[in-house]
Amino acid sequence: MRIALIKGDGIGVDVAEAALTVMEAALEKVGLARPVYDEIQAGAGYFKENGVDIEPDGEERAEAADAIFLGAIGLPAIRHQDGTEISPHLRLRDRFGLYAGVRPVKAYPNAPQRLADPRAANIDLIILRESTEGLFYSAAAHDRSLVVNDDEVQDILRITRKTTTKLHGFAFDLARKRRDRGKPGKLTCVDKANVFTSLAFFRQLFDEVKQNYPDIPVGYNYVDAQALDLVRKPWEFDVLVTENMFGDILSDLAGGLVGGMGMAACAEIGDTTGLFQPAHGSAPDIMGQDKANPLAAILSAALMLDYLSEKLGRPELSSAAELVNSAVDSGFDDNALRPMEFGGDMGTRAVTNQILSRISPVAPVRTSIRA
Numbered sequence: 120m121r122i123a124l125i126k127g128d129g130i131g132v133d134v135a136e137a138a139l140t141v142m143e144a145a146l147e148k149v150g151l152a153r154p155v156y157d158e159i160q161a162g163a164g165y166f167k168e169n170g171v172d173i174e175p176d177g178e179e180r181a182e183a184a185d186a187i188f189l190g191a192i193g194l195p196a197i198r199h200q201d202g203t204e205i206s207p208h209l210r211l212r213d214r215f216g217l218y219a220g221v222r223p224v225k226a227y228p229n230a231p232q233r234l235a236d237p238r239a240a241n242i243d244l245i246i247l248r249e250s251t252e253g254l255f256y257s258a259a260a261h262d263r264s265l266v267v268n269d270d271e272v273q274d275i276l277r278i279t280r281k282t283t284t285k286l287h288g289f290a291f292d293l294a295r296k297r298r299d300r301g302k303p304g305k306l307t308c309v310d311k312a313n314v315f316t317s318l319a320f321f322r323q324l325f326d327e328v329k330q331n332y333p334d335i336p337v338g339y340n341y342v343d344a345q346a347l348d349l350v351r352k353p354w355e356f357d358v359l360v361t362e363n364m365f366g367d368i369l370s371d372l373a374g375g376l377v378g379g380m381g382m383a384a385c386a387e388i389g390d391t392t393g394l395f396q397p398a399h400g401s402a403p404d405i406m407g408q409d410k411a412n413p414l415a416a417i418l419s420a421a422l423m424l425d426y427l428s429e430k431l432g433r434p435e436l437s438s439a440a441e442l443v444n445s446a447v448d449s450g451f452d453d454n455a456l457r458p459m460e461f462g463g464d465m466g467t468r469a470v471t472n473q474i475l476s477r478i479s480p481v482a483p484v485r486t487s488i489r490a
């Protein structure tokens with residue numbers, strides 16, 4: 120198994136290392152060897168030193184791996200001349216067609232509930248964010264904005280039949296998988312079809328794909344109403360499928376509902392490869408202080424194991440993913456995971472060690488028996 124590894128900037132480095140250590144422990148537990156890593160230098164720090172945002176052959180090497188794992192990229196103090204930040208990962212999404220951005224949002228016991236309503240303990244949903252088109256089609260990394268003159272710039276919101284049909288198919292399949300695992304299996308199309316022709320097309324394609332999934336209940340919400348409902352009644356939602364920019368914003372909101380960005384895992388999946396990363400950034404305000412919550416990265420590693428299990432036809436990888444997810448579940452159940460992000464007493468290393476101890480409990484140290 121070959122993993123392309125981009126640790127990136129700031130806390131990205133720490134949480135990536137934590138996640139891979141946990142992944143290796145889970146692999147060992149199910150009798151598998153550690154993967155072969157191809158570490159690729161990229162990010163704002165690399166750009167500052169070298170004037171380019173990724174190693175010259177980095178994109179090809181990432182493509183050659185079975186999957187890509189990324190920490191976080193970007194530092195606000197390091198920018199291109201036009202004021203935008205260093206974002207090679209946006210090019211990777213584009214180049215590898217990573218259209219399906221899977222962002223689970225789940226409330227854990229003993230983690231902070233930001234909402235007073237006790238039903239917030241039942242939040243368990245997935246935001247499926249299209250990740251190659253929409254408004255991010257003209258993200259600065261792609262150089263597609265239309266700079267009309269000194270007084271005007273236009274960006275394009277692009278919706279294509281090809282990508283959107285695949286996205287909706289992925290969303291319905293995901294809802295079905297969740298239903299088979301005892302979850303509601305309901306799918307909501309989140310758009311702004313009342314105002315934008317592009318998003319009316321997004322909904323039209325949703326309705327076309329829906330014909331193939333008569334067993335999946337569906338709903339519709341405009342994105343502004345969805346923001347309201349994510350605060351008002353997030354426990355009523357199961358899978359949400361949406362445009363790139365809407366998904367970007369809603370997934371931060373939803374991450375906040377269940378604690379913070381340190382819980383926000385993410386998988387970005389295309390036809391031939393997948394990129395796995397926590398949804399948060401490099402958190403310059405806490406970098407280098409052992410304060411980052413590594414759980415988003417650790418849960419992203421579990422998503423990667425699940426993906427690789429299906430891609431490579433290796434069910435043991437799915438068992439390893441289950442070990443990681445169970446360690447997080449049981450850690451919160453026992454109130455043994457108390458990340459500093461939530462005002463707790465555990466930094467990056469302490470949280471990682473707690474998860475490791477639940478995957479491979481170390482035999483208790485024996486005291487010598489004296490005669």
Ligand SMILES: NC(=O)c1ccc[n+]([C@@H]2O[C@H](COP(=O)([O-])OP(=O)(O)OC[C@H]3O[C@@H](n4cnc5c(N)ncnc54)[C@H](O)[C@@H]3O)[C@@H](O)[C@H]2O)c1
Pocket residue numbers: 130134190191192193194195204208379380381382396397398399400401402403404405410411412413415460
């Ligand atoms: N995919 C990515 O790599 C990605 C995503 C978002 C932002 N960024 C970049 O990261 C940099 C910082 O961006 P930002 O501050 O807007 O977003 P951020 O996600 O880095 O941080 C937002 C807030 O959440 C906190 N936070 C984030 N992750 C945390 C964790 N694991 N544990 C504890 N607290 C955590 C931070 O301390 C900060 O207060 C910018 O350069 C931005 O461009 C990169």
